[in-house]
Amino acid sequence: MKPEGRLQVAAGFRSERGHRPDNQDFAGVYEASETQRIRHGMVAALADGVGGARGGRIAAELAVRTLIDGLYEQPDTIGPAAAAQRVMAPFNSWLHAMGRTESMAHAATTFTALVIKGRRAHVLHVGDSRAWHFRDGRLTLLTQDHAHSHPDRRHILYRALGIEERLRLDHQQIPLAEHDRLLLTSDGVHGSLSARRIERLLAARNSPEADAAALVEAALAAGSQDNASAVLLDIVALPAIDHDSVAGDLARLPIADPPAQGESIDGFRLDAQLADGRYTRLFRATDTLSGRSVAIKFPKPALLSEGSARLAFAREMLVGSRVSSPFVASTIAIPPERQTRLYGVQPFYEGETLEARLARPVDLKDGLAIAIKLTRAVAALHRLDIIHRDIKPDNVMLLPDGGLKLIDLGVARLPRVEEFESCDIPGTPAYLAPEMFAGNPGDEGTDQFALGVTLWRLFARAWPYGEVEAFSRPRFRPPTPPGRIRSDLPAWLDSILMRSVAIDPAERFGDVVELLRALEGGAAVPRAAPGFVPLVERDPVRFWQVVSLLLALALVVALAWR
Structure with a gap:
């Protein structure tokens, strides 16, 4: 089983005023408790107060604090984007109103945030601060600047917190992988450093704190005239993928x-x-x-x-x-x-299905190798409480190197996952256990039965209860022991096959691990090379018929002699 994992993120940030008299940037990272991370995620945000306006620093700091304080009060059912909109829209209205007062005239701030929940990052953005994604040596810009494109007006924002009465937050989400890096920058950094330069600095793979500092220092050294801020997040571990x-x-x-x-x-x-x-x-x-x-x-x-x-x-x-x-x-x-x-x-797995392989005879040694690998596959599923529900030779791939893959997991039964509509559950009647016809949706015992039928076909070249057409129901009567169908089957294997397809679930193996041990234990028993098998062992009935005939002939000859 792959490890369950928990969300683990390493964070670092640096903010410097540079050549400005004060620093109107504000950044924050809230890693959150385990429960908060599961329900809402963890938050990182960066805001850059609009230069030249009164209260720019106040606007920036309040924006970041408002998101962090308010996000965790929202219902976790509405998702990060809707939750952030609920929190930030009233703040935007307040800031827009305050921008009309003398004390905070024209107050506004850019705002870019990351909410990391599960295996995804949600990017929330307005203004010209930026969010970036670094993976496998490549840097991708995740946001679009809300500033005028004309070279003489690029410093003028047309969207930011406080500029418009109604908040319009850009939102996108990206899937994450372990070792990804997520970066937030103010324009004091990306205005002086090219994307290529930022990419090279992130590729250093030092601690987030050290690389965030390196980005800010490089921007200031390159001549940045603005406040310079960077927030860097390293994805260390992610939760397991859930349904x-x-x-x-x-x-x-x-x-x-x-x-x-x-x-x-x-x-x-x-x-x-x-x-x-x-x-x-x-x-x-x-x-x-x-x-x-x-x-x-x-x-x-x-x-x-x-x-x-x-x-x-x-x-x-x-x-x-x-x-x-x-x-x-x-x-x-x-x-x-x-x-x-x-x-x-x-x-794509090269090879052939077990169904195709059964068109040619399978000797006992090769059959045991296939049976053991297939049983291990089923055991791996059952350890996670996963029921395959469609085990059959068509769903077993035999690889050229001797490997095996159990495929077609689309009808598997998983714990705590919604079930199919009963009319949609596919299945092959000849491999379905008797209890499934009585309403059992599938469990370890029914998988064992389907596995047993598959092993019957592998070793005995027959179905224990007959081949059944689609939409038909087999007749469950005690089957003929497979050893009578294939004379070279050892007694222990004959017993395993009979027990694995028992009509009563209580008579089957306790689980497939017990079945696996029986197969592996029997396979370890030395066997003599096949040679001449006496008639009395190959066909006892015929042997005694011949003996009886010879005795009758001898009696007739003896009587005639007298």
């Missing part, structure tokens, strides 16, 4: 009919159609931005309701990001600004 954040990202995406081979979607070239299932269509594709081969799955809205489609793709992304196992498929997160419709992206 709400994933679902929120997907909720904005439209659902369209699945594309066809040869089309391009968001920079992904669809090279070949791999599968066309009941609910989804799967392609092998090339990411033209990176050159990487990927697999992309599109929903079929005509057969899967919109709610269930979003649930399925959110689950697959969440499981792929949370489960750390070499035997479980992972997912690839796509930046929100790139993705324009609902689909899911995974690494």
Whole structure:
């Protein structure tokens, strides 16, 4: 399991008056308690009082303090942008009114803030202070200056706190990654340093305090005539991805009919159609931005309701990001600004499905290796209380290097996550445990049953309760032991297979870890190389029939001799 993690941010800032008689910049960072971070996030803000106006410093300091004091009093259900607007709009109205008085004539301030909540940063901005994002050596400007573009008027703001009676805060949000750096600067810094110079200074990767100081000192050395301030945040650790954040990202995406081979979607070239299932269509594709081969799955809205489609793709992304196992498929997160419709992206795994492999005989040694890896994959899911609910050979990829990936996690059952509509739950009847036909939505026991059916097909080349067509229900009667179907199965493996698909859940293994131990323990038992097997072992009934016939013939000969 990947570590749960908590939001950890290292912060540093520096503010200098430079050649000005006083410092009208004000910056603040409020790291917040653990509970506050979860509910509202942590806050960093920078304000630059408008030069030449009375009360510029007062406006700047009050703006930052108002946000920090008021944000945590708002309901956490409305989101950071709406919460900030609620807090700052009354302050803006007050400041606008005060700017008409003699004591604070024309008072105004720029205002740029970062609210870091979960795995996202929310940027709130008005004026010409700036917010920046530094990742992998590249610097990106996140804000737009609200100043006139003419060279002679660039110092004149047309939007800032206090300038307009009605507050218009710019807002955008960006996904974060560990080791990102977020920077706030006043125009005393970015007015003297180019973006390239700022990028080089951030690439030094010293402490946030040291690099914030380096930025301010470099700006003053470059001839800045204004107050110079910088706030630098280093993202040390992020919380685990949760269902709400994933679902929120997907909720904005439209659902369209699945594309066809040869089309391009968001920079992904669809090279070949791999599968066309009941609910989804799967392609092998090339990411033209990176050159990487990927697999992309599109929903079929005509057969899967919109709610269930979003649930399925959110689950697959969440499981792929949370489960750390070499035997479980992972997912690839796509930046929100790139993705324009609902689909899911995974690494492309070379190889074949177990279903395809079953078209050729699988010897006992290779079968055991596959069975152990597949059982480990299921155990990795169950450790996180994740139920796969669609284990079958079609959802097992066998890789050329001997590896294995359990795929198709879109119908997995996750703790504390909304369930599908009952009519939308897909499944393959031949792999469904008896209790699922009675309303059980899926648990560890039903996964074990599906795993057991898959192992039956692997070793016995048969279904324990027969192959069942879609929308049909199998007849659950005690199955014929697989050892009678395949004579070279050892007794211990025959017993494992029978127990894993027991009709009564209480008669199955306690969990798949117990099943795994049984497989690994049996696989460690030395076995003689296959050779001649006597008829009495291969077919006891035929052996005794032959013996009886020979005895009858001997009796006839003896009677005739007398």
